[in-house]
Amino acid sequence: MFRSTIVRRSMLAAVSGAALFTLTACGGGGESGGGHDMSSMAGASPSNSAPAATTAPAADFNDADVMFAQMMIPHHEQAVEMSELAETRASDKEVKELAAKIKAAQDPEIQTLKGWLDKWGKPASSHGGMDHGMPGMMTEEDMKKLADAKGKAFDRMFAELMIAHHNGAIDMARTELQSGANAEAKEMAKAIESSQQAEVAQMQKLLDRL
Incomplete structure (x- = not known):
């Protein structure tokens, strides 16, 4: 009985630790992924605007x-x-x-x-x-x-x-x-x-x- 209780506690601790690790990993991945996405978007923005500047119509008059x-x-x-x-x-x-x-x-x-x-x-x-x-x-x-x-x-x-x-x-x-x-x-x-x-x-x- 005593041994069974110890085993259950050990299993609960293991499951909690795994869950905590999973949440931490997901959170870290999300932030990291979000960081990469923002960086990618920030990097994409100038490249997207560059062609627009190049292909912009000529000035209305000179x-x-x-x-x-x-x-x-x-x-x-x-x-x-x-x-x-x-x-x-x-x-x-x-x-x-x-x-x-x-x-x-x-x-x-x-x-x-x-x-x-x-x-x-x-x-x-x-x-x-x-x-x-x-x-x-x-x-x-x-x-x-x-x-x-x-x-x-x-x-x-x-x-x-x-x-x-x-x-x-x-x-x-x-x-x-x-x-x-x-x-x-x-x-x-x-x-x-x-x-x-x-x-x-x-x-x-x-x-x-x-």
């Missing part, structure tokens, strides 16, 4: 986009001014129609360009009044001569000056296509290059018959 908008606004404004002169001074029907087409296309683009600069938090101009130094821009003297001309003389001068003006805009558009980052600005640049190249070809033919 300096080339800003310069394109700032330069194209006064460039377009002068083209519109030249086109408005044609309304009362041109004698050739094709010149009048072309001038109206240029004004209709460039007036809305001016507003779009101004809207971009406002959205980007950039000023409308960075040239300090030196806009006439841009490609294809007419001087004040050129504009005065055009305003003073009438009839066929105006028609020829308008075509000659607008060809130079368009070529300047085409150069600016190509610069934007090469260096810009903003998708909308590049889309406008592509449209300007395409449409104004076609108008230059039209005006060259027009000069041949005037």
Whole structure:
């Protein structure tokens, strides 16, 4: 009887010790496993974010986009001014129609360009009044001569000056296509290059018959 009691106590002690060992081992394994998991997650986080940074979309705009908008606004404004002169001074029907087409296309683009600069938090101009130094821009003297001309003389001068003006805009558009980052600005640049190249070809033919 006494021996049986001792055996039972020994077995209970052994079972308790085994259970305690098991719990300790499980607890230790859980903490260790949790530690490895956190370390693994912490290590995985930078590796997961690295590709995102690499594949992130390009910036909404860059300096080339800003310069394109700032330069194209006064460039377009002068083209519109030249086109408005044609309304009362041109004698050739094709010149009048072309001038109206240029004004209709460039007036809305001016507003779009101004809207971009406002959205980007950039000023409308960075040239300090030196806009006439841009490609294809007419001087004040050129504009005065055009305003003073009438009839066929105006028609020829308008075509000659607008060809130079368009070529300047085409150069600016190509610069934007090469260096810009903003998708909308590049889309406008592509449209300007395409449409104004076609108008230059039209005006060259027009000069041949005037």
